[in-house]
Amino acid sequence: MNILTICQFYYPENFSITPLMRELVAMGHQVTVITGRPNAGFGQILPEYRQTKFEIIDGVKVHRLPIVARKQSKISLIINYFSFYFLGRHFVRHHHGDYDVVFAMSLSPVISLVPAVKYAKKHKLPLILYCVDIWPESVVFTNQIGRDTLGFKLLKHWSKQIYQSADRLLVGSPSYRQYMNEEHGISGDKIFTLVQPAITETSSGPAIDFKEGHHIVYIGNLGQVQLIEELLEAFLMFGETDLHLHLIGQGSRYLHIKAFVNEHHLENRIHLYGTLASEVAATYGPNADALLLPLKQDGYVGKTIPNKLMMYLQYARPIIGALKGDGRDILNQAGGGILVDPTKDGLIEGIQAVLSMSEQEKSALGARNLAYFKEHHTLTKVVKELVHHLNDIKN
The missing domain is CATH 3.40.50.2000 (Glycogen Phosphorylase B;)
Known part of the structure; x- marks a missing residue:
C-alpha cells in the first residue's frame, strides 16, 4: 500500500505516530508523512530542524511544514495549532502522489485533521482518522473553555464536521466510541478501537541503577x-x-x-x-x-x-x-x-x-x-x- 499520513507531530517529538509509520514501512508499505517542524516538549523549533523541509527517517518520507513553535502561553498554543492548519491546507493543495489511502492521527488539536480531509476529498481517496484525543471535550477537560460558551458550540460543530468526513474512525480508548456516537452522531459501524502502541519498545542503554532508597x-x-x-x-x-x-x-x-x-x-x-x-x-x-x-x-x-x-x-x-x-x-x-x-x-x-x-x-x-x-x-x-x-x- 502507498499511504499518505498527516499528523502535526512526528519524530523527534515523543508520540506513537512515529513507531506506527516506521513499522508500516518495515512491513513493506510506502509511507509519506506531512508534519510540522519538531517543537512539542522543547519550547522551540529544534535548531537542527529550522530549515528542514524534507527528510527520510527509517524509510518514511517526511515533509516538514514551517509551523510556529508552541510555548507555555495559551496564545502561543493557539498560534501553533492554526499555523499547522493553514500551512497544511496550503501544502496539500499542491502535493501529488499515487496514494491508496489517507491516514491522519489527531493527538490534538482536531483541526490538524483538516488537511487530510481536504486531500482525501480532492483526490477521491478513502480516509481513516485516528483520534487519541477527542474534541471539543479535551478543551473542556483542561479548563480551556466552558461547556456553555459560544466557543464550545462552534468547536463542537467544527469537530463534528471533521469527524464525520472519515470513512473510518479509529479511537484510542473504548469509551471514545460512545462519545463519537452520542456527541457527534457517527454510526457505530464506522468506529473502531485501536489502542496506541508504546512510543518505544527499546532503550538507549542499561537500566538506571537508583542505588539507595x-x-x-x-x-x-x-x-x-x-x-x-x-x-x-x-x-x-x-x-x-x-x-x-x-x-x-x-x-x-x-x-x-x-x-x-x-x-x-x-x-x-x-x-x-x-x-x-x-x-x-x-x-x-x-x-x-x-x-x-x-x-x-x-x-x-x-x-x-x-x-x-x-x-x-x-x-x-x-x-x-x-x-x-x-x-x-x-x-x-x-x-x-x-x-x-x-x-x-x-x-x-x-x-x-x-x-x-x-x-x-x-x-x-x-x-x-x-x-x-x-x-x-x-x-x-x-x-x-x-x-x-x-x-x-x-x-
Missing part, C-alpha cells in the same frame, strides 16, 4: 490533568524518608513543580529531568519501585488510556494507577496495578502500598504487566490491526 518514576506530560498538585501534596506527607520521585517530561505545571521543589528544599528527593528521548526515558523504568499513572477523573477524557501505560507495562514493574475508566480496566486485566482513587489520599495510599512491598511482591506484579503487554499490545500487533483497517477501506 525507594524510587517512584513518572514519564509523560506534566499538566493540569496529571494530578500534579495532589501528587506534590501527597509527597510531602512522607516527610524525611528515603522516598524519591523522578519526573520525566514537560508541561504547563513544570515551572510550578520547580518552584515547589525549591520552596520545600526537595532538590535531593524530587528529580526533574525535562523532556528526554523516549529511548532514554525507558532506562528509568525497569529498576523503579513503581511507575506512576495519575489522571484527573472527569468526563470522557478522564476515561482514556494514557499512552504512557503501554510503556509502563513493558518495564515489568508495579504501576500505581490513580485513575478511572479504560486505563484502570487495562490495569485490572493485566493484574500488576495498585489501583487507587485519583486524589491526594489515593496517591498516598498507592505509595504506601509500594513502600510496604517486598521485592518479590513487586517483581510478581511487574511480571503480570509484561506478560499482558506481550499478549495484547506490542507494536507488531497494533500495526497488523491498523493494516487490516487500511486494507478494508481501500477495498
Whole structure:
C-alpha cells in the first residue's frame, strides 16, 4: 500500500505516530508523512530542524511544514495549532502522489485533521482518522473553555464536521466510541478501537541503577490533568524518608513543580529531568519501585488510556494507577496495578502500598504487566490491526 499520513507531530517529538509509520514501512508499505517542524516538549523549533523541509527517517518520507513553535502561553498554543492548519491546507493543495489511502492521527488539536480531509476529498481517496484525543471535550477537560460558551458550540460543530468526513474512525480508548456516537452522531459501524502502541519498545542503554532508597518514576506530560498538585501534596506527607520521585517530561505545571521543589528544599528527593528521548526515558523504568499513572477523573477524557501505560507495562514493574475508566480496566486485566482513587489520599495510599512491598511482591506484579503487554499490545500487533483497517477501506 502507498499511504499518505498527516499528523502535526512526528519524530523527534515523543508520540506513537512515529513507531506506527516506521513499522508500516518495515512491513513493506510506502509511507509519506506531512508534519510540522519538531517543537512539542522543547519550547522551540529544534535548531537542527529550522530549515528542514524534507527528510527520510527509517524509510518514511517526511515533509516538514514551517509551523510556529508552541510555548507555555495559551496564545502561543493557539498560534501553533492554526499555523499547522493553514500551512497544511496550503501544502496539500499542491502535493501529488499515487496514494491508496489517507491516514491522519489527531493527538490534538482536531483541526490538524483538516488537511487530510481536504486531500482525501480532492483526490477521491478513502480516509481513516485516528483520534487519541477527542474534541471539543479535551478543551473542556483542561479548563480551556466552558461547556456553555459560544466557543464550545462552534468547536463542537467544527469537530463534528471533521469527524464525520472519515470513512473510518479509529479511537484510542473504548469509551471514545460512545462519545463519537452520542456527541457527534457517527454510526457505530464506522468506529473502531485501536489502542496506541508504546512510543518505544527499546532503550538507549542499561537500566538506571537508583542505588539507595525507594524510587517512584513518572514519564509523560506534566499538566493540569496529571494530578500534579495532589501528587506534590501527597509527597510531602512522607516527610524525611528515603522516598524519591523522578519526573520525566514537560508541561504547563513544570515551572510550578520547580518552584515547589525549591520552596520545600526537595532538590535531593524530587528529580526533574525535562523532556528526554523516549529511548532514554525507558532506562528509568525497569529498576523503579513503581511507575506512576495519575489522571484527573472527569468526563470522557478522564476515561482514556494514557499512552504512557503501554510503556509502563513493558518495564515489568508495579504501576500505581490513580485513575478511572479504560486505563484502570487495562490495569485490572493485566493484574500488576495498585489501583487507587485519583486524589491526594489515593496517591498516598498507592505509595504506601509500594513502600510496604517486598521485592518479590513487586517483581510478581511487574511480571503480570509484561506478560499482558506481550499478549495484547506490542507494536507488531497494533500495526497488523491498523493494516487490516487500511486494507478494508481501500477495498
